[in-house]
Each structure stands twice: as structure tokens, then as C-alpha cells.
Amino acid sequence: MEQKTILVTAAILMLAACSQSEIETEGQATRQIQATSVIEGAMTRALITGDVALSNLTFLRKDVESTTSSLTDFSSPTATITGCSRATSGGAITFGSSQDYDKEGKKTFLRGYTTEGIKTTNTRATVETTEWTVNGKTDILLTDSWDAGTYTDSKNSGMTFKHLLSRIEVICQAEATSSSTLDVVKAAWGKVTKIEVLDAYPEITYTHSTGAVAASGTTKAFELLKDYTSENATFVAKDINANGTSTADAVAMIPPIPLTNSPSYSFQLKVTTAGAAVTTGQPTQIEKTINVSLSSSAGSSNEAMTAGQIHKVTLSFKADGKNISIAASTIETWTDGSTGATDVDKPTA
Structure with a gap:
């Protein structure tokens, strides 16, 4: 009987601890992800120089274990964020919907790209890809995999858009x-x-799982x-x-x-x-x-x-x-x- 009492007491204590952890997590204030960026060469179209604004960007978001140092695989993302933009001054990113850090401590990685000229984004096939049709006058930009940090160790700089053409x-x-x-x-x-x-x-393809970019x-x-x-x-x-x-x-x-x-x-x-x-x-x-x-x-x-x-x-x-x-x-x-x-x-x- 005494052993059963001890087991029941231990279970109650564990449940109480879990409940307390959930209460503490729920009580934490949300913390928005903020990002600033630079453009390789500070250009989008070839004859436009200087810092520029970008619109209709899409970002793939993936939340992973906090110990992850780098990430290549953006297949099956935590979220696909559309309708994003980049400001001219300072390169601040505005996400199409508010993006908050994971309160449980997971690290967030982001990878963004311009959407003008996209032929298809295939997320249902075994290999997820984004394909652009090239028209000769529109640049195609893709960021590196960007480490946005965690809830307790956030980052807001270091994102770079690079030319694919x-x-x-x-x-x-x-x-x-x-x-x-x-x-x-x-x-x-x-x-x-x-x-x-x-x-x-005539096309260029980004493969989400490997990070590879190739002419197609x-x-x-x-x-x-x-x-x-x-x-x-x-x-x-x-x-x-x-x-x-x-x-x-x-x-x-x-x-x-x-x-x-x-x-x-x-x-x-x-x-x-x-x-x-x-x-x-x-x-x-x-x-x-x-x-x-x-x-x-x-x-x-x-x-x-x-x-x-x-x-x-x-x-x-x-x-x-x-x-x-x-x-x-x-x-x-x-x-x-x-x-x-x-x-x-x-x-x-």
C-alpha cells in the first residue's frame, strides 16, 4: 500500500511540474522575429544601383533543435510566409504575417526569394522545388539559409540576397x-x-531539400x-x-x-x-x-x-x-x- 502511495504521489508531482511548465510557457510574452538584409551588389535589375526595396517575397521557415548550427533542408517547412517585403532604408524585412520565436526554445532558420517569374512551386512531390522562368530582364534573388536564433538568443542581421543569374x-x-x-x-x-x-x-530551379540551385x-x-x-x-x-x-x-x-x-x-x-x-x-x-x-x-x-x-x-x-x-x-x-x-x-x- 505504501509503495502504491509513493507511486501515486510521484505521478501527481510530475503532472504538477508539467502543468507548471506549461503555465510558465504560456505566460511568456511573444517575441517577434526581426530581420535586416543586404543585397549582393546592392542591385535587383541590372541598371538599378544602390539600396532597393523588394516586394512579394516568400520565406521558408523551419524551426529545429536549438543546437543546430546550420540548415540546408527547407523541405516540409514549419511555415511558408508569403507577401513579404524588404525596405529600402536598412533592408528591414516585413513578413506577410507576424512571425514569433518558438517559446520552447527551438531555433528558427529562414530562406527567402523573389517571386517574380516563378513558374511553379512544387511542394507535393517527393522533391520540393521552386522554378523560375527567365525573361532576360528580371533578376532572381535567393537568400542564404539565415539563422534567426532562438527566443532567448535572437538575431536580426546577416541575411544576404544573392543573384542566381x-x-x-x-x-x-x-x-x-x-x-x-x-x-x-x-x-x-x-x-x-x-x-x-x-x-x-530558360529556367532555374531551387531544390528545397538540398539547397541546390541549377539551370533547368x-x-x-x-x-x-x-x-x-x-x-x-x-x-x-x-x-x-x-x-x-x-x-x-x-x-x-x-x-x-x-x-x-x-x-x-x-x-x-x-x-x-x-x-x-x-x-x-x-x-x-x-x-x-x-x-x-x-x-x-x-x-x-x-x-x-x-x-x-x-x-x-x-x-x-x-x-x-x-x-x-x-x-x-x-x-x-x-x-x-x-x-x-x-x-x-x-x-x-
């Missing part, structure tokens, strides 16, 4: 030989009507645009510029193109012009494919395009109407705008 910018100019060359070059080639990047991926879809020729900001940015036929021009004629933001073992080049451009002027009938269109080999240091070549970099190529149109060489190429990082030298392969025809 790379930029290509092309300048078309006449070869430098004499003052009369420009008119000769224009007559030999006609207007530039189209510039394409070959074997470009079936590769195709991607037409460069006239600029990043116009509502209708479709490339418009234009004259070849005088030698020494520095303003880009055609631009795009696309997923980085991976290297292939053979042939050896970083990427290919296909240039189409209206053709040489004729006295009767219509000019014959000219198409040229140009291999571009990028190098960030002496002795290297055929380096891959990477996200967060600007690849600028200056094309030199010859007066013979048959050859285009690459007069110059630079790599400028999206992060700090530094410029490095590159080596390029000049086409033989």
Missing part, C-alpha cells in the same frame, strides 16, 4: 582602321537585327534585349556603332551556361544582320556564330559563366562583311563592380 552585355562596333570605315562597315553588314546566346537554359529546362537560343528596364525590351534593329563605343547594344540576365568538354569555349553568340545593301531586290541576311572564351587570370581560358558576374563582349565588325572578331571582353562582378581581364577566341570566319 549572370549578365551578358554586347557592344557592336566597326573595326578601327580609318575615319571612313564606319560607313563601309554599315554598307557591308546592314543593321544588326538580332543577337542570341546559344544553348541557354531544354537549352535554346536566347535572344538578347535592348535594355533591362523597358516594358517591351525586345531588341530593335540598329546600326553598327563607331569604334570606341562603350554603351551596350544588347543585354540579358540568364542562368550561367555550364562548360562543355568539347568544343572549347565559355559560350557562343549568334549575330544576325540585315545584309549588305543592294541596288535591286532584298539584302541577303548574314548570320555569324562566335565562340567566346573567358579567362579571369593569365594562362587560363574557357572559364564558365557564373552567377553574380557581368560578361561584357565588344564585337568588331570587319569592312569585308564576312568577319567579326572580339575586340575586348571584361568580367565585372555583380558584388563590387571590379573589372578583370579576359581572353577571347577570335572567329576565323
Whole structure:
């Protein structure tokens, strides 16, 4: 009997302790998660500089054990927070719904991304993904996995949005030989009507479980645009510029193109012009494919395009109407705008 009394007493004490713990937890004041952020390179669209506001962001939230030091897997998140935004001044994040820390002491991790251009967010399949369709003028940003801390050890800084795309910018100019060359070059080639990047991926995919970001879809020729900001940015036929021009004629933001073992080049451009002027009938269109080999240091070549970099190529149109060489190429990082030298392969025809 005495043993039963002791067991009953112990059970009552345990229940009382649990009840007291619940009362203490429920009595705790809520503590909101607050976050500030920076943007890699402080840009969203390529021609906008400085700190910028972002709207219609989505964040994946996952609450895990407090001892977790880092998190990659955001599949089956604790919450998917839509309608979020980033302020211009200070980069403060406003969540679409109030986000409070877990009172039981779990640690919160967050990962956010821009939603413009999203093709689909697949959360019902075995592998959860978010896929964007690339239009050439809209940047796609994704944060690192951000540790927001716990109820008793909160954090509010360290979140960084990073670019998932790379930029290509092309300048078309006449070869430098004499003052009369420009008119000769224009007559030999006609207007530039189209510039394409070959074997470009039309989509980019973020896999929630692994954190992997990769180009996706079936590769195709991607037409460069006239600029990043116009509502209708479709490339418009234009004259070849005088030698020494520095303003880009055609631009795009696309997923980085991976290297292939053979042939050896970083990427290919296909240039189409209206053709040489004729006295009767219509000019014959000219198409040229140009291999571009990028190098960030002496002795290297055929380096891959990477996200967060600007690849600028200056094309030199010859007066013979048959050859285009690459007069110059630079790599400028999206992060700090530094410029490095590159080596390029000049086409033989």
C-alpha cells in the first residue's frame, strides 16, 4: 500500500511540474522575429544601383533543435510566409504575417526569394522545388539559409540576397582602321537585327531539400534585349556603332551556361544582320556564330559563366562583311563592380 502511495504521489508531482511548465510557457510574452538584409551588389535589375526595396517575397521557415548550427533542408517547412517585403532604408524585412520565436526554445532558420517569374512551386512531390522562368530582364534573388536564433538568443542581421543569374552585355562596333570605315562597315553588314546566346537554359530551379540551385529546362537560343528596364525590351534593329563605343547594344540576365568538354569555349553568340545593301531586290541576311572564351587570370581560358558576374563582349565588325572578331571582353562582378581581364577566341570566319 505504501509503495502504491509513493507511486501515486510521484505521478501527481510530475503532472504538477508539467502543468507548471506549461503555465510558465504560456505566460511568456511573444517575441517577434526581426530581420535586416543586404543585397549582393546592392542591385535587383541590372541598371538599378544602390539600396532597393523588394516586394512579394516568400520565406521558408523551419524551426529545429536549438543546437543546430546550420540548415540546408527547407523541405516540409514549419511555415511558408508569403507577401513579404524588404525596405529600402536598412533592408528591414516585413513578413506577410507576424512571425514569433518558438517559446520552447527551438531555433528558427529562414530562406527567402523573389517571386517574380516563378513558374511553379512544387511542394507535393517527393522533391520540393521552386522554378523560375527567365525573361532576360528580371533578376532572381535567393537568400542564404539565415539563422534567426532562438527566443532567448535572437538575431536580426546577416541575411544576404544573392543573384542566381549572370549578365551578358554586347557592344557592336566597326573595326578601327580609318575615319571612313564606319560607313563601309554599315554598307557591308546592314543593321544588326538580332543577337542570341546559344544553348541557354530558360529556367532555374531551387531544390528545397538540398539547397541546390541549377539551370533547368531544354537549352535554346536566347535572344538578347535592348535594355533591362523597358516594358517591351525586345531588341530593335540598329546600326553598327563607331569604334570606341562603350554603351551596350544588347543585354540579358540568364542562368550561367555550364562548360562543355568539347568544343572549347565559355559560350557562343549568334549575330544576325540585315545584309549588305543592294541596288535591286532584298539584302541577303548574314548570320555569324562566335565562340567566346573567358579567362579571369593569365594562362587560363574557357572559364564558365557564373552567377553574380557581368560578361561584357565588344564585337568588331570587319569592312569585308564576312568577319567579326572580339575586340575586348571584361568580367565585372555583380558584388563590387571590379573589372578583370579576359581572353577571347577570335572567329576565323
